[in-house]
Amino acid sequence: MLGWQDVDVETLRTQRLLLRPWTLDDTDFVFGLYSLWSVQQHIGLHPRVMTERAEAIAVIKRWQGMEHPIHAIRAVTDADTGEIFGNLLLKSIPASSAVTPMEPSGDTEIGWHFHPNAWHQGYATEAASAVLAEGWKTGLDRVVAVTTPNNRPSQRVCLRVGMTHQGRTDQYYNSVSELFVAFAPEP
Numbered sequence: 801m802l803g804w805q806d807v808d809v810e811t812l813r814t815q816r817l818l819l820r821p822w823t824l825d826d827t828d829f830v831f832g833l834y835s836l837w838s839v840q841q842h843i844g845l846h847p848r849v850m851t852e853r854a855e856a857i858a859v860i861k862r863w864q865g866m867e868h869p870i871h872a873i874r875a876v877t878d879a880d881t882g883e884i885f886g887n888l889l890l891k892s893i894p895a896s897s898a899v900t901p902m903e904p905s906g907d908t909e910i911g912w913h914f915h916p917n918a919w920h921q922g923y924a925t926e927a928a929s930a931v932l933a934e935g936w937k938t939g940l941d942r943v944v945a946v947t948t949p950n951n952r953p954s955q956r957v958c959l960r961v962g963m964t965h966q967g968r969t970d971q972y973y974n975s976v977s978e979l980f981v982a983f984a985p986e987p
């Protein structure tokens with residue numbers, strides 16, 4: 801198995817895509833993406849759209865400050881043109897708790913937030929498959945995804961990337977979610 805130091809978790813190339821770190825030059829895209837109810841409606845316990853550009857700047861800075869050998873929150877871009885399609889997240893998932901902020905559960909979650917202009921082209925599936933493959937190489941053994949019960953497009957991505965539906969759970973985010981799990985392939 802490769803050690804995390806042998807793998808470039810900054811950028812990741814697939815057939816059509818380049819995943820790369822977010823920069824403040826991407827603020828307009830991030831603000832535009834998270835200003836859309838069609839994107840935000842299934843995200844978070846109390847979904848709301850961004851209304852201030854400053855929120856996009858703050859969130860990019862938070863992503864940039866995430867120091868972890870394997871976890872990453874990256875822009876998914878067209879490998880040829882650089883056009884940004886969405887956000888691919890591999891990160892710690894918080895456990896449901898009465899305490900604020902919620903503590904990490906110890907599990908790693910994968911997530912995807914794409915601009916509607918980039919839906920229905922297989923980009924989320926392609927990016928997520930590559931991130932999972934990279935995760936297995938860097939030593940992860942289990943990755944979860946949670947969706948709201950009615951987020952069928954996201955559930956289809958989970959299944960397309962080989963995750964298994966485990967039913968409903970309330971163990972994360974103080975909310976009831978559909979839980980999907982992927983395991984590292986046997987060596």
Ligand SMILES: CC(C)(COP(=O)(O)OP(=O)(O)OC[C@H]1O[C@@H](n2cnc3c(N)ncnc32)[C@H](O)[C@@H]1OP(=O)(O)O)[C@@H](O)C(=O)NCCC(=O)NCCS
Pocket residue numbers: 838839840842843886911912913914915918919920921922923924925926946947948951953954956957960
């Ligand atoms: C969830 C989300 C990323 C799914 O996006 P998506 O584009 O449907 O997912 P994929 O990238 O897997 O694309 C699959 C579609 O592309 C099509 N497609 C076209 N070319 C393809 C290719 N080369 N490879 C694979 N699929 C391809 C598939 O047939 C499928 O079509 P369909 O949507 O008409 O069934 C998107 O709906 C989204 O960002 N939603 C808002 C944020 C959100 O809810 N995130 C999840 C929170 S849990």
